[in-house]
Amino acid sequence: MNDLVNQLWLVPALPLLAAGVLALTPRHRRGLAAGLAIGTLALSLVLSVAAWVSTLGATGPDGFRAVRNFPWLTWGDHTLHLGWVLDPLSAVMLVMVSFVGLVIFVYSTGYMAGDENFTRFFGFLSLFAGAMLAVVMANSLVLLFAAWELVGLASYLLIGFWFQKPAAAAAARKAFLTTRVGDLGLFAAMLWLYDATGTLVFFDGGRGCLEAPAVAALAGQTVMGGLTLSAALSLLVLLGAAGKSGQVPLHVWLPDAMEGPTPVSALIHAATMVAAGVFLVARLFPLFAAQPEGASGVPPALQAVAWLGAVTAVFAALIAVAQTDLKRILAYSTVSQLGYMFLGLGVGGVAVGMFHLLTHAFFKALLFLGAGAVIHGCHGEQDIRRLGGLGRLMPVTFATYAVGMMALAGVPLLFSGFWSKEAILHAAHTWPASPGPFYLGLFGALLTAFYMTRQVVFVFFGPYRGEKGAPTQPGKVPHESPPLLTVPLILLAAGAILLGFFGTPAWPGLQAYLEPARVGLTGPDLARLVSAEALKLMALSTAVVLAGLALGWWCYGRRPLTDPTAPDALELAQPGLFRLLRERLRVDELYEATVVRWHTGWAALGDRLDRWVWGGLVLLIQGLTVGLAWLGRALDEFGVNDGFDTACERLRRGGTRLAATATGRLPGYLRGAMAGAAALGLLLLWGGCR
């Protein structure tokens, strides 16, 4: 048991190791790449399941919790610790991430079979999965932040995987920069938290920053305007989570991330990237929920979370109604469902939000992989107006896609999405702060059912509209995908159905597992399911969902679309509103007009400064330097060099002349000596005698 915790680091380390090896693997070793990536992740899955099983039987106020911390960096009096934690939250996330990731990996071997950079793709996928697993089990905000940034890097690499496409490169850049805005908040929160508590370890036997003493201390301090320190920190963290999880107003990168290969979209939208933000809030939930002593009501940080989620849920669902790109609709539905998760966290706590995260991971991965199968089968066509009639041509894909669609729409009783959304709506209904989020959530559920019906009708019903209505050409007919693509779909469809039964009101197993302090686990009890209050809400949301489905069918299903260029049914009724929605409420344009323009203005100013002011200075200094250099050169060449040369030449000539006198002949020397003696004698005689 304890051994298992000590070896838990292997779970993220194995995929990361695979990523490292694959980075050095030659491009043609495809089998090795796929085998290594899938093998390591499968091992991680086995370890995760073992860890999860070991947490099951535990009891206590917080459930099972085992940590392993170790010092990482020491300077002066400060020591930063890293570590990992095994508790229900991390265990269930580990299992989900590694399982969904594994399914997507297997699917990718089929989907990416024709890509020449197959090896690179699997290397990036492994990096992505490993980083996410590290986020999930981190017991220290530093480790979490590092893994968080690795997730960002991997998403950048994968979204821009087809970087030859300018749109993909731009989308990757956008994703990276937009999430960076949020990460700034998280980073600031991290520094502030360290300043306030002196530790960044979450759980450390009472000394961690998420445990009661530290949280109480944080909640007791006020920073400004009555905001407690814990609330201020939570809002900063929320900024980071919103960036990663694509909440309004930082959602713009998520739909553009569709430029990556479809398995990447599935991975980003289901298991890894966007789930990280929700997970972060769930992990730091004690901080969000902290209240100063004696205060009552809903903590402001949780109110912010709930409202942000509710607004995002409706905002993105509205946009999804008018989109025509198969994957883009799903992308906006992801944004919307992430809004629901935040709403669930805000109004109902960790268990409610995490329940939706888990069910959503399954059915959204299913939907994306199904969309990938459709795109694969229709030779790259993504416009739902040019698809159609695929229900007959691709039966397996259709059946599994329908399961995913009904789970997402929240069709009652059988599908997991219904139960998790029901839990959120139930919690929102009883939320004391405001009834607003509840109604927003209901409206969002209506929209979800509507746009998913629209999409499914467009794609799977009516006649096939590709190829200008002539699908008879051999090799161009849409075809069912090979088993390598459909088996993962079937697995995920099973998950999308079964997972719901772990969180029904009759047997709230997941809630009890995640939050034993709040929900006591008893045996299955059908009486809770049919209690008046629960029944009333379930009836209401069932009515809403059915209304959405019926409305969608009434708008799009009655008369099957035959002409891809015909205007949308809603466009005929509300042209202005529909155009606004199709243009995605012009958020991108707004950013273009404000942030980007502001940025461009500064850049232009900087450019002008550089070019004229600093450039002029540089030119001036350059001219002066060159002038000086010329002067020095002239001095050297004509003064020093020539002078020196001349002196040398003269010395040489003088030496030669002198050397000529040394003939080596003795008589000559003797004559010289005698002449000298004679000269001396004469000198003595005439001048120096006295």
Added chain:
Amino acid sequence: MSPLERALVVSALLFGIGLAGALTRRNAILVLAGIELMLTAVNLNVIAFWRHGGQTASAAGPAFVLFVIAVAAAETAVGLALIIAWFRQRRTVQLDEADTLKG
């Protein structure tokens, strides 16, 4: 002409003959002989100045002369030895063929 002047004249003649011999002869042995003549002239000068200078009480003059003769003998011995060694190597004693004494 006083005895001193006569001695000096003889000495000057001797010196001149020796100098001429040393400068003009090409045979190394004759040059050496010329140098000996010049030394003899010097000796004659020294002994003449001693004899007629009024200081005959001291023995400085003869002593100098004896020293010079001894040194000259040694010098001649060295010179002759050099010449013999040189002759053995070059088979000649002609001074104008001795031109290796240069830098």
